[in-house]
Amino acid sequence: xxxxxxxxxxxxxxxxxxxxxxxxxxxxxxxxxxxxxxxxxxxxxxxxxxxxxxxxxxxxxxxxxxxxxxxxxxxxxxxxxxxxxxxxxxxxxxxxxxxxxxxxxxxxxxxxxxxxxxxxxxxxxxxxxxxxxxxxxxxxxxxxxxxxxxxxxxxxxxxxxxxxxxxxxxxxxxxxxxxxxxxxxxxxxxxxxxxxxxxxxxxxxxxxxxxxxxxxxxxxxxxxxxxxxxxxxxxxxxxxxxxxxxxxxxxxxxxxxxxxxxxxxxxxxxxxxxxxxxxxxxxxxxxxxxxxxxxxxxxxxxxxxxxxxxxxxxxxxxxxxxxxxxxxxxxxxxxxxxxxxxxxxxxxxxxxxxxxxxxxxxxxxxxxxxxxxxxxxxxxxxxxxxxxxxxxxxxxxxxxxxxxxxxxxxxxxxxxxxxxxxxxxxxxxxxxxxxxxxxxxxxxxxxxxxxxxxxxxxxxxxxx
Amino acid sequence: xxxxxxxxxxxxxxxxxxxxxxxxxxxxxxxxxxxxxxxxxxxxxxxxxxxxxxxxxxxxxxxxxxxxxxxxxxxxxxxxxxxxxxxxxxxxxxxxxxxxxxxxxxxxxxxxxxxxxxxxxxxxxxxxxxxxxxxxxxxxxxxxxxxxxxxxxxxxxxxxxxxxxxxxxxxxxxxxxxxxxxxxxxxxxxxxxxxxx
Amino acid sequence: xxxxxxxxxxxxxxxxxxxxxxxxxxxxxxxxxxxxxxxxxxxxxxxxxxxxxxxxxxxxxxxxxxxxxxxxxxxxxxxxxxxxxxxxxxxxxxx
Ligand code: HEM
Ligand code: HEM
Ligand SMILES: [Fe+2]
Numbered sequence: 001x002x003x004x005x006x007x008x009x010x011x012x013x014x015x016x017x018x019x020x021x022x023x024x025x026x027x028x029x030x031x032x033x034x035x036x037x038x039x040x041x042x043x044x045x046x047x048x049x050x051x052x053x054x055x056x057x058x059x060x061x062x063x064x065x066x067x068x069x070x071x072x073x074x075x076x077x078x079x080x081x082x083x084x085x086x087x088x089x090x091x092x093x094x095x096x097x098x099x100x101x102x103x104x105x106x107x108x109x110x111x112x113x114x115x116x117x118x119x120x121x122x123x124x125x126x127x128x129x130x131x132x133x134x135x136x137x138x139x140x141x142x143x144x145x146x147x148x149x150x151x152x153x154x155x156x157x158x159x160x161x162x163x164x165x166x167x168x169x170x171x172x173x174x175x176x177x178x179x180x181x182x183x184x185x186x187x188x189x190x191x192x193x194x195x196x197x198x199x200x201x202x203x204x205x206x207x208x209x210x211x212x213x214x215x216x217x218x219x220x221x222x223x224x225x226x227x228x229x230x231x232x233x234x235x236x237x238x239x240x241x242x243x244x245x246x247x248x249x250x251x252x253x254x255x256x257x258x259x260x261x262x263x264x265x266x267x268x269x270x271x272x273x274x275x276x277x278x279x280x281x282x283x284x285x286x287x288x289x290x291x292x293x294x295x296x297x298x299x300x301x302x303x304x305x306x307x308x309x310x311x312x313x314x315x316x317x318x319x320x321x322x323x324x325x326x327x328x329x330x331x332x333x334x335x336x337x338x339x340x341x342x343x344x345x346x347x348x349x350x351x352x353x354x355x356x357x358x359x360x361x362x363x364x365x366x367x368x369x370x371x372x373x374x375x376x377x378x379x380x381x382x383x384x385x386x387x388x389x390x391x392x393x394x395x396x397x398x399x400x401x402x403x404x405x406x407x408x409x410x411x412x413x414x415x416x417x418x419x420x421x422x423x424x425x426x427x428x429x430x431x432x433x434x435x436x437x438x439x440x441x442x443x444x445x446x447x448x449x450x451x452x453x454x455x456x457x458x459x460x461x462x463x464x
Numbered sequence: 465x466x467x468x469x470x471x472x473x474x475x476x477x478x479x480x481x482x483x484x485x486x487x488x489x490x491x492x493x494x495x496x497x498x499x500x501x502x503x504x505x506x507x508x509x510x511x512x513x514x515x516x517x518x519x520x521x522x523x524x525x526x527x528x529x530x531x532x533x534x535x536x537x538x539x540x541x542x543x544x545x546x547x548x549x550x551x552x553x554x555x556x557x558x559x560x561x562x563x564x565x566x567x568x569x570x571x572x573x574x575x576x577x578x579x580x581x582x583x584x585x586x587x588x589x590x591x592x593x594x595x596x597x598x599x600x601x602x603x604x605x606x607x608x609x610x611x612x613x614x615x616x617x618x619x620x621x622x623x624x625x626x627x628x629x630x631x632x633x634x635x636x637x638x639x640x641x642x643x644x645x646x647x648x649x650x651x652x653x654x655x656x657x658x659x660x661x
Numbered sequence: 662x663x664x665x666x667x668x669x670x671x672x673x674x675x676x677x678x679x680x681x682x683x684x685x686x687x688x689x690x691x692x693x694x695x696x697x698x699x700x701x702x703x704x705x706x707x708x709x710x711x712x713x714x715x716x717x718x719x720x721x722x723x724x725x726x727x728x729x730x731x732x733x734x735x736x737x738x739x740x741x742x743x744x745x746x747x748x749x750x751x752x753x754x755x756x
Contacts, residue, residue: 510751651708659704
């Protein structure tokens with residue numbers, strides 16, 4: 001860590017990890033409710049748990065992205081953050097707003113929460129992933145603006161690197177598309193149409209730029225490969241992401257009342273979306289093979305390579321699986337979707353967050369470059385436990401989804417929904433058990449921050 | 465011509481195609497999108513042969529001819545631009561590039577006139593499957609022509625600033641390769657959509 | 662070193678002229694309203710040939726050795742095969 005103001009990232013990272021735990025706990029609650037319908041009845045309805053699970057995910061990823069930006073932008077720009085105090089202030093506003101919102105979800109009924117927060121003045125509540133009360137959304141906008149201002153000014157006054165510019169582009173896009181969460185037309189087709197502008201254009205558009213920038217940053221730092229080479233890759237990856245991802249939105253417009261040509265556009269363009277993810281995989285392994293130094297932080301390297309592989313599997317392979325209109329006709333909204341959602345979110349965005357946390361945290365905690373060997377080994381156990389769990393969760397859900405599509409949607413006499421759910425309950429049990437392993441992995445991961453604190457850093461070639 | 469002797473000397477066998485390898489990876493990715501589009505066209509036609517054959521007749525083949533010639537010619541100009549810079553003739557290089565961009569404009573104008581004609585008849589993406597493909601394919605390509613022209617303009621601009629020479633001209637070759645790709649795609653698109661029946 | 666001029670023109674100029682000529686052939690086939698599998702495949706073949714010329718001479722791939730010699734060829738080959746198959750099936754279905 002070269003600049004004092006980078007330290008603010010630590011707050012964001014720690015809060016992100018706290019929310020990560022909350023997310024997983026609620027995932028487990030839901031997983032159990034899938035197979036034991038009255039679990040926690042009447043205190044914790046499924047829809048509330050789902051809301052907490054997904055919103056905690058989104059918010060903690062946003063926190064991690066902000067932390068990443070506060071860490072890497074000054075380092076890339078070679079200057080202190082423009083306004084460190086603003087970053088700290090915004091953190092507390094964000095964290096308290098997130099806490100209050102979750103408390104609202106848990107303590108009030110959703111309709112009471114809507115009344116309390118005066119949703120009828122500017123109705124924005126009630127849509128998946130965007131359930132937050134309007135006032136929380138406004139808070140997010142304020143935080144995002146202050147954040148962009150801070151980062152933007154820092155970049156302006158310092159060195160302008162491709163990584164910083166791509167990151168800034170991604171973050172700006174993130175903020176801009178979020179604005180569509182305030183647009184809530186009564187026409188259901190239009191409603192869904194623009195809802196995807198937030199959800200899809202985030203994860204298959206601007207977030208990929210953020211992902212690419214963070215990955216490139218960590219790879220430059222850990223491999224010492226020429227910036228020029230890495231930047232070139234970054235250019236191609238973002239170009240390909242935007243070309244395929246923007247029109248690829250069409251893969252959500254097959255059956256919602258939009259014109260038929262979307263079946264073609266969506267199928268063709270989204271079928272190409274795996275390309276940029278594949279390029280990222282090739283890119284990461286290429287850089288690591290060409291490395292000029294051996295960085296002592298082996299764990300960060302593992303996370304970086306893990307991201308490259310798992311993002312391709314989750315987004316690229318599992319996305320492709322159901323992205324062609326004739327296939328999606330049978331799989332739309334089934335457990336296949338959930339399988340893909342889990343592996344893609346984990347593989348791309350959870351893992352890139354953990355990558356930058358793994359790389360930056362040692363420095364933020366006052367070490368030179370890396371944690372002690374013991375801590376790193378522990379962290380890598382966490383990596384494997386969580387990653388293998390998510391792979392199995394994905395496989396079980398895929399199994400459930402294939403059966404679901406087959407029994408419920410194909411053949412002469414399709415089986416009714418609830419009957420099918422009973423038949424595939426075994427897969428839900430397996431998912432839940434694997435979810436417990438995931439939680440164990442998470443605990444192991446978190447514990448790595450507390451072991452071997454006083455032990456020396458592993459001795460490898462010199463770090464920066 | 466004095467330039468050519470140098471040109472051919474520079475062109476010994478190589479392991480990588482001219483220009484930055486990065487642009488080639490990009491070109492491959494782009495070409496695959498078009499390949500899928502072409503195959504989709506052909507296999508969809510299979511179920512609507514009559515419809516495709518009928519509406520193909522409504523396209524303006526003359527415009528397409530002009531446009532094909534425009535792109536081939538501009539591609540040729542770009543080849544000459546590369547040859548010029550290899551002979552250390554930056555002025556010539558810029559002139560050839562500008563000529564190529566001019567041909568790009570011809571393409572855009574002619575194509576826009578075609579679109580104007582179709583739109584004035586009320587044709588749109590939902591008219592029928594043939595028009596859906598015709599409009600999508602050609603418009604996606606249209607965007608690439610614009611993109612290619614921007615790239616060529618950037619190269620010409622840098623050439624003007626003296627960034628390229630007989631020894632360092634990767635940038636010119638990079639832009640040239642992209643532009644040839646735009647041409648290449650059209651060479652298949654033209655017969656497939658306008659002629660083959 | 663290769664001889665660079667033939668009848669006073671560089672290779673790329675010859676290729677250009679051939680491309681223009683083939684374009685006119687395609688155009689006139691269209692104007693004459695010719696149809697049928699054989700004609701369609703002939704037109705396709707001409708197009709693939711033009712593509713290969715562009716790849717070899719304009720993009721300069723003919724001087725490349727090894728893997729990178731082939732991208733344009735492969736790109737022409739795969740859609741070319743698929744289009745041929747589709748047109749063949751269409752022609753068979755209609756008879
Ligand atoms: C990291 C990137 C990605 C993430 C985080 C992600 C996440 C998700 C999530 C959460 C959903 C469920 C949305 C909902 O209905 O609530 C979804 C749906 C979908 N995703 Fe992705 N995705 C990613 C990339 C991709 C890619 C690259 C493709 C295509 C190749 C793809 C194809 C699809 C399709 C077709 C659906 C709709 C499924 C349905 O009809 O139910 N995704 N994605
Ligand atoms: C980091 C790990 C995880 C991520 C990134 C994640 C992400 C998500 C996402 C994006 C959704 C929405 C899916 C959709 O709309 O299709 C979701 C839903 C869900 N998740 Fe997770 N999740 C994770 C871990 C878990 C775990 C460990 C469990 C439990 C074993 C779990 C159980 C569920 C359940 C039951 C749903 C609801 C699916 C439904 O609505 O039918 N998740 N999760
Ligand atoms: Fe999507």
